[in-house]
Amino acid sequence: MAGLLPTSNATLFYRGVKEEKLANRELIVPSGGTLGGGSSINLLMYSRAQRDDFEAWGVPGWSTDELIPYMKKLETYVGPGSDAVHGYDGPIVVSEGTYRANRSTQDFIDAASQIGYPEIEDLSGLDFNNGVQRALHYIGTNGLRQGTAYGYVHPKIASASYPNLHVLVDSQVKRVTFQGKKASGVEYKPKSQPDSTLRIVKARKMVILSCGALGTPPVMERFGLGNPDVLKAAGIDVKIDLPGVGENYQDHHLMTYPYYTNLYPNETLDALISGRLNATEQIQQNASILGWNAQDVGCKLRPTDAEVAALGQAFQETWDKEYKDHPNKPLLLSALVNFFPADPSLVPEGQYLTSSVFTGYPLSRGSIHVTGPEIDDQLNFKTGFFSDPKEVDILKHVWAYKTQREIFRRMKAYRGEVESFHPAFLPGSGAALVKLDEAPSGDIPKIKYTAEDDEAIKDWLRKNVGTTWHSLGTCAMAPREEKGTVDCHLNVYGVEGLKIADMSIPPQNVAANTMNTAIVVGEKAADIIIKEMGL
Template identity: 35%
Template sequence: MSGPQTYDVIIAGGGTAGCIVAGRLADADPSLTILVVEAGPPTRNDVLHLQPCRYLYHLRPESTTVRFHTSAKSDALGGREMVFPCGQCIGGGSSVNFAMYTRAAAVDYDEWAKVHGNSGWSAVELLPFLRKCESYEIEAGKETHGYSGPLKVSSGGFYTEVGKEFLDVAAEYDKTRGTTDDVNGLYECDKYGVTRPDPPVCRWISAETGKRSDIPHHYIYNAEHPNITLLDGFHVKRVIFEGTKAVGIEYVPNKRFRADVPFEVTTARAKRLVVVSAGAFGSPGILERSGVGQKNVLDRVGVAQVVDLPGLGEQYQDHQVIFVPYVAAPEIHTLDGVVTGDKLENDKWNKEWEEHGTGLIAHNGIDSGVKLRPTEKDLAAIGPAFRERWESYYAASPGKPVIWFGNAALQVHSTYELYLGDMSKYEGGKNFCVAWYLQHPASLGRLHITSASDPSAPLDFYGGFLDDPADLALHTWAYKLSREFARRMPCYRGELVGAHPVFAPAATPRAQAHDGPVPMDAPDLAYSAEDDRAVEEWVRATVMSAWHSMGTCAMKPRGKGGVVDSRLNVYGTEGLKVVDMSICPSNVAANTYSTAIVIGEKAAAMIAEELGIPFV
């Protein structure tokens, strides 16, 4: 074993929140020595990270920037195993995600504070951190947005016909819902963004350069930080305790990236604080290998228990997503050619991106969407399986949406087929998707380690998707809604056959080619009981993770399954915090990047206060 190194602060994980904490603390006190240990590779100045359109590249089976976790087979999924990706590189999800700028509803954060007892985590208390991180380039003077932060927020470099047509359909077909000029203002939902020259959907993309607003290029790589040691390609094995005080870590080479490094355990000592920031999948594993968690889990792998925390690794949460593909008119703009490697398309759009920071390279293909709450008519259509969930969780919270529902100007095939590199079902041409994800699924999962010493060992993981019938009912309704929007869009040329439910040959809603859209006032498709069963079977075979994992180190009272307190201290320990999406006590109605950022920003301020560091 190598001799120990000593730092003031050690951060186990170099993802979104960990890099924010490191960058903010390093800037606040240049004398503070910080070690960041990340299992994945560096991302500095790599166009595959800087170009927003490249997110699907990182979901190939041979990806080196994402780690795939496989959930155990599930009866609710028809016996299917499910793949759950998570970012594993410097910057974590911020470096590989869809760059979607969606913020949680204010009531989500208020739930963290009021329902789960976390002082300091209400929407009003988090708003300064939401503002601090961003430079909102859409419109000046918006009260809930920031204008001097390191991360740029813009509408991106293009506005596709798919996005415009989706909103045009909404205006005519769905007149029960209004519009808003800011779909991310925290306090409104169930309203479509206003159609205007720029798309109402925002992105973490710079309007000037067209580059992704990731964390490492704006908190770490953007300045000289001689007090940060950034170590990539190494797994954190465990936290070292003296009694119940965290005093350091052990780490080992990640054999995927450090095959040339002798496989030995290295020790690093922390004089002031250890921060675990390895995400919803990684942080519970580090803690369990350190002796923190359920005794039966630790006994099973031979780890001596240091602290009993039965809630660790439980209450896994995610967003259940489905992309439904349609054939598009050949003259519209989509990302299909760019993401499938078409040379002419890539050469054309790369040139525009390099010269002007605009075009499809500076884009993610998602130009419109809405956070929906069902109407009474919708609730009747969804059926009784969802009614109790609605009454107990949503009805009294009018700011809490049920699904995100929108478009994507490209083909994202079902069950990760395109994500994972199987192009056999890609038929070429232009495609678009209508997609949705459940904002607060009722189903929960769990995960635990299977090895005391190997951080790369597969987890004992169960995702829990569709275990609650309320979730299946929502997906079935959302599929039918997606069909009605898609077939009214002028670019619609039918369903992508093979990517929809298998209906009887004579069934009205069967997937088929079409020579154009139906009239706006056409009757909705009628589904028989047999058709409904086909949709449910398809949902079980198609639903996938939105890679918005959270909740496995929940910020709750210890007696209610909590792992950390409202200061992010691990219960029963000293000098140890968890700072990442695993601390979320309940789900958020948004892509999770914004929430990961606010967790990092708030944690940096709290840590600076505790260490006596002046902090702005």
């Protein structure tokens, strides 16, 4: 888990060391369902939560101002913005990388401005919203991908300064073990020996779960920490009644919309992905395009009052309650992506642009629970996507579809929508998809959508919504009586010596790619643990 590496010899990760040698270690950090840092969060899109997001958590010690030091600590920032919120000597480099498609970048920015969305210098500066920015990435200025394993763990494994640091990989954690109500270790199984006897690593003082929003609840439930009804149905004895475990699952609902363009082969990744550009040769030449994730613009956008009203009463009520008086909160997050987002054989050879779209604060909730006591027992996972009873989450995406399309229609590179990846509008509709030889010129009026057009969008959304892999919330940091699982010090209610430090703890969502928030959680957790351990 990023951040859980204090500058001492306390043992936090284990790799390839026999379990009998670990009996007296003090801390154990299962990560990603395995022991160690096997599932480092390693996405490339630099995106931060808004100031309002952390404030909405309402947890002592976790306000935005209290978390800014950890945001600064994690990064070496090579970009525009204020020194007050950015760091310049952290383990994770944030930069433009080594490549950018400048023509489509400026084209998109110009098109967005035509419908009222300006360019903002630092959209990740916590207090900025309703505009677009030239994207920064978790890519070093040398083109190397940045991630928590690369930035935090690997250097310490290679260093002679951390003799008690060990990482055990390719192992599945079954559950936490206890002596009475005190966590005493973890029970695990090497994946290379699926039929082998379970092994136990013991901890004298503390166990820290960092298995993520999908991994931590099952590890808890397999020992008997959770909702009694869930545990009894799974044949597991109830040790501690914690009804919030596995509930409150949240994700950002993702849609992607590709467009035909007149771009050149060096302005997208389509040639590389399709094999027209030889990847081996590019690697041998250390080509600068390899230091590019093809995501060149980021957006955080809000609708106008008229657009809110047009979405109906249910949407208006939600807007008035959650957004109207909170201008810091975007409704739509989007990225300009320079390639076709699926199997390249599905479309003619060419260069494509794609709109990647998700909404920041879904009302829908899901859950994840065990169905039995063993690692291999199937999990009962319900995403809950678009499940809010008034369908406000779908209405958000109806507006998102229309808004991103209006931006693309005004780009000079625009040559129409890729038909099989957009809603199927009725023949004769003013919203009908097009394929053009040249971009439209002059004053481009906005598309007028009918009720039938809106239904076509909704139908498309229901059939094609996907995950951003931004899972969170399943062991929420909240009062126990509000179905919380941990307190503000990350202690699991009802037991001793057990903490959770991962994206299962945020009680509310964030309007951002969640990598940054995950590392902030890790850094804050490390600080809490260091102080408690007296390190």
